[in-house]
Amino acid sequence: MHPPSRQGYVSLSLAGQGSGGYNNSKQWRRQSCWRKWKQLSRLQRSLIFSILVLLFICGLATYPIVTEHLRGLSDEEQETESNSVLRPVVPHVLPEPVRLGHPALPEPPSQVCKPLPLFSEESDRPEAVREAFRHAWKGYKDFAWGHDELRPISRSYGEWFGLGLTLIDALDTMWILGLKEEFEEAKAWVAAELTFNKNVDVNLFESTIRILGGLLSTYHLTGDALFLDKAKDIGSRLMPAFNTPSKIPYSDVNIGKGTAHPPRWTSDSTVAEVTSIQLEFRELSRLTQEPQYEDAVAEVMNQVHKLDGKLDGLVPMFINTNSGQFTHQGIYTLGARADSYYEYLLKQWIQGGKRESQLLDDYLQAIEGVKKNLLQKSSPNGLTFVGEVSHGQFSPKMDHLVCFLPGTLALGAHNGLPADHMDLATQLMETCYQMYVQMETGLSPEIVHFNMHEGSIRDIEVKLADRHNLLRPETVESLFYLYRFTKDHKYQEWGWEILKNFNKYTKVSSGGYTSINNVRDPDYTSPQDKMESFFLGETLKYLYLLFADDLDLISLDRFVFNTEAHPLPIWPSTDTHTN
Numbered sequence: 001m002h003p004p005s006r007q008g009y010v011s012l013s014l015a016g017q018g019s020g021g022y023n024n025s026k027q028w029r030r031q032s033c034w035r036k037w038k039q040l041s042r043l044q045r046s047l048i049f050s051i052l053v054l055l056f057i058c059g060l061a062t063y064p065i066v067t068e069h070l071r072g073l074s075d076e077e078q079e080t081e082s083n084s085v086l087r088p089v090v091p092h093v094l095p096e097p098v099r100l101g102h103p104a105l106p107e108p109p110s111q112v113c114k115p116l117p118l119f120s121e122e123s124d125r126p127e128a129v130r131e132a133f134r135h136a137w138k139g140y141k142d143f144a145w146g147h148d149e150l151r152p153i154s155r156s157y158g159e160w161f162g163l164g165l166t167l168i169d170a171l172d173t174m175w176i177l178g179l180k181e182e183f184e185e186a187k188a189w190v191a192a193e194l195t196f197n198k199n200v201d202v203n204l205f206e207s208t209i210r211i212l213g214g215l216l217s218t219y220h221l222t223g224d225a226l227f228l229d230k231a232k233d234i235g236s237r238l239m240p241a242f243n244t245p246s247k248i249p250y251s252d253v254n255i256g257k258g259t260a261h262p263p264r265w266t267s268d269s270t271v272a273e274v275t276s277i278q279l280e281f282r283e284l285s286r287l288t289q290e291p292q293y294e295d296a297v298a299e300v301m302n303q304v305h306k307l308d309g310k311l312d313g314l315v316p317m318f319i320n321t322n323s324g325q326f327t328h329q330g331i332y333t334l335g336a337r338a339d340s341y342y343e344y345l346l347k348q349w350i351q352g353g354k355r356e357s358q359l360l361d362d363y364l365q366a367i368e369g370v371k372k373n374l375l376q377k378s379s380p381n382g383l384t385f386v387g388e389v390s391h392g393q394f395s396p397k398m399d400h401l402v403c404f405l406p407g408t409l410a411l412g413a414h415n416g417l418p419a420d421h422m423d424l425a426t427q428l429m430e431t432c433y434q435m436y437v438q439m440e441t442g443l444s445p446e447i448v449h450f451n452m453h454e455g456s457i458r459d460i461e462v463k464l465a466d467r468h469n470l471l472r473p474e475t476v477e478s479l480f481y482l483y484r485f486t487k488d489h490k491y492q493e494w495g496w497e498i499l500k501n502f503n504k505y506t507k508v509s510s511g512g513y514t515s516i517n518n519v520r521d522p523d524y525t526s527p528q529d530k531m532e533s534f535f536l537g538e539t540l541k542y543l544y545l546l547f548a549d550d551l552d553l554i555s556l557d558r559f560v561f562n563t564e565a566h567p568l569p570i571w572p573s574t575d576t577h578t579n
Contacts (some may be wrong), residue, residue, distance in 0.1 A: 125496060125547035130177050132503065132513075133540050136531065137174075137182055139511025140166055146193060152512030153529040161202045164194060169210050169537030171218040171227075172566055176554065177544055191226055196234050199256040204241045204249055205273035207234065209564040210533060212280045216287070217566035228287060235284045235293060242296040246324030248303065249274055249296075268318040268327050274300050276340035278348050279562045286571065301348075304341075305358060311389065312369030313362065315341055330391040334370065335399030335447075340563045342366050343408050347560045350415055353571050363412070367421065370405075375424075378450040378459040383434055384427040385450050396450040400472055403432035403444075404563075407478035410485050414556065422485070429482050432475045433494050435460065439519045442501035443469045462520060470515045471506060471531065473538035473565065480546045484556060495546045502539075538565035 136150075144150040144157035148165040151158055167186050174183040212234050219227035240260040241249040250260040251269045262269065278297040285294035309316055309326040316326040317337035334342065345363035349356055374386045376396065386402050388395045409425035435444040438460050447466035451459055476495050483491040505525050506513045513535060517526035542565060545554060559567035 125492075125499075126177075126544055126549070128499065129540055129544040129547060130179065132499065132507075132543075133170075133173065133177055133179065133536065134182070135507065136512050136536055136540070137170070137179075139508065139513075139531070140536075141185075142511055146189060149533060150512045150531040151529045152508040152510065152514050152531055153527055155510060158530065161207065162198065162200055163196070163202070163207075163211060164189065165210055166531075166533040166536060168194075168214045169533040169564065171214055172221055173536055173541040173544075175218065175221045176541060187224070187226070190230060194230060196230075196237050196255050199254065201252045201254050202238075203273075204238055204251060204253055204260075205270075205277060207238060207253075207255075208277040208280050209562055209566075210537065212238070212284065213562040213564050213566035213568070214537065216280060216283055216568060217562075219287075220567070220569055231284060232288060235281065239292065239296065242299075244321045246303070246321055247296070247299045248319055248321045248324050249277075249300065250321055262321055267322050268320050270337040271304070271315050271317055271319050271326075272336075272338050272340045274319060275304055276344050276563050278344055279351055279560065279568055282348070282351065283568050301359070305362060310369075312372055313365030313367075314338075314369040314373065314389075315366075331388070332369075332373065332390075333388040333399075334374065334386050334402045334405060335388065335397075336401055339399075339401050339404060343404055343563055346408055346412050346415075347562075350411070351560050351568065351570055353573050354415065364417070367409070367412075371424075376450070376452060379452055379454055379456040381459050383431045383450065383459050384424070385431050386428065387450070396452055397447060398431075398450065399447050400432075400435065400444050401474055403428075403435070403474035403478055405478070406432060407481035410478070410481045411556065414485050425478075425482065426486075429478055429491070432478060436475065436494075436498060436501075441469075441505045441516075441519045441522045441525065442497060443505060443516070443519045444472075444475065445469060445519050446472075467518045467520050468515065468528070469506070469519050471502065471513060471535040471539055473534060473542055476539060476542045476546060477565065480542045481556075483546055484551060492546055495543055499543055534564065541565050 139152045140150045143152070143155045144166065146164050146167065147157035148160045148162065149158040150166060167189060171183065171186055171190075174180075174186065212231055215227045215231035215234070219225070219231060234255070237255040237258070238253050240258050241251075241253045243260060244250055248269060250262050251273060252263065253260045278301060281293040281297040285291055303324055304315065304319070307315075307319075307324075307326055309329045311332050314332040315338060316329045317331055317333065318327045319325070320327050332338075342363065345359050345366065349359040349363065352359075354360070370386060373389055374394075375384065376387055376394070377384055378396070385396070385398050386405065388397050406425040406429040409421045409428070413419060413422035413425065432444070435448055436442055438458070439445065439462075445462045445467045446469065447463070449461045449463065451461060476498060479491045479495045482488070483495075502513060505522065506516055506527075508514055508527075512531045515528040515530050515532065517528055518524065554567050558570055560570055561567050
């Protein structure tokens with residue numbers, strides 16, 4: 001249909017300029033453009049093509065920033081008052097709840113999550129740790145309250161046992177840091193919501209060190225019977241794990257049904273797990289005057305003491321719950337699956353008033369075994385490190401977990417063990433520090449390998465699969481011990497560097513800290529979206545104690561820390577065993 005003619009206008013029809021003429025005109029223009037393109041030199045055409053590709057890539061790169069900017073406008077009013085404490089208030093700053101301290105793409109400074117203030121005075125460093133804890137706690141409270149773990153980037157939570165692991169692990173940390181308001185909130189949840197009458201499988205070791213240990217420690221610090229009652233409840237529910245043919249406990253317990261079982265794929269338990277629950281169960285027996293808890297864990301230590309298959313006091317990684325014998329023999333490490341066995345030999349001896357000579361003998365023999373079989377120096381700088389032995393072959397592999405050892409050696413020396421234990425502690429402490437400073441982010445990977453060949457350029461190598469950092473505590477734990485016993489302020493400086501790098505590369509602006517996948521790339525750390533409960537239970541606690549002015553705060557002559565950093569009292573000399 002044609003539009004009607006308008007009065008006062010003359011209509012003209014030009015022959016030959018219908019649709020066919022228009023199409024011919026388009027075809028002519030296409031032919032003209034093609035002819036001009038063909039007349040360009042190859043260099044000119046390549047240059048134009050490169051510019052077009054570059055413009056396309058730039059468009060793709062800027063698209064997420066533009067969309068985030070637009071999306072952020074709708075959230076601008078949601079910024080809370082507590083966030084203003086954690087970073088400077090800048091007018092019209094867009095909240096970036098999932099942006100890490102060091103973003104992968106360049107952005108305006110106002111959109112980057114600010115690190116905590118850089119405290120210049122030593123007296124301000126404990127407050128910096130409090131600020132870090134408050135920031136982590138804010139994320140947990142906002143997005144994961146009552147659940148096991150915070151997923152800070154997705155603003156959600158992860159469950160392992162469904163027992164509020166992060167909250168229980170952090171109870172004594174809040175008390176020690178003087179965060180009374182946060183503590184009272186958590187205590188109210190424990191009183192009203194925490195129940196162990198659940199049809200859920202829990203890991204014996206993890207539940208003991210985090211939940212039972214955390215509740216016992218908080219009871220001793222506060223004197224509040226609520227926490228002792230909860231400790232009795234979980235302790236009794238974990239006891240079915242010991243109902244095995246060998247009395248070596250199963251790895252998993254259903255705390256609602258009262259049943260226990262090994263992992264689905266094996267009847268073995270790991271040596272570290274079955275020998276690192278003793279501090280907690282012994283203390284539960286002392287408090288309740290019920291000997292079954294201590295009896296069960298003492299039987300495990302007695303059996304391991306007698307077993308064949310050790311290498312100069314070093315134990316294999318696995319033990320069978322049916323036979324009670326070591327399995328997968330020939331592999332010896334102070335890393336995963338064996339580490340805390342050695343730690344608890346010493347700490348049980350200290351906890352019990354230094355009366356149990358069998359524990360001390362096993363510990364001293366093991367340290368000599370470390371010196372003889374696992375200790376080496378790297379090239380070119382001669383860092384002392386602890387490797388592994390597999391079927392007679394030495395491997396220069398060292399887990400970050402092994403960095404518990406400097407602190408344990410120093411604790412032994414403080415309690416009258418040979419002075420060369422302290423010498424070794426200081427050497428290994430330097431090595432663990434180098435595992436941080438030689439990385440581009442200043443954060444240690446999970447596992448390193450040391451070069452031992454002459455002519456090596458650097459001491460430490462990291463495989464691609466080992467570059468993650470889980471916010472682990474072992475190095476700052478040992479820094480705490482070394483500073484307490486030597487008063488050498490360099491250990492505080494090293495801890496301060498580590499805290500600043502946690503703030504720079506793992507802090508999430510909406511609350512919480514995240515594990516990262518790549519400590520070698522400061523521009524793209526590849527966050528994992530997970531904050532382990534031990535970051536609040538251990539890492540920040542040890543950093544606070546490292547910086548604290550009061551060197552008697554949690555005195556190491558009155559308390560012994562379990563492997564989850566929960567302080568338990570050293571028994572008075574008048575105490576006797578319940579069994």
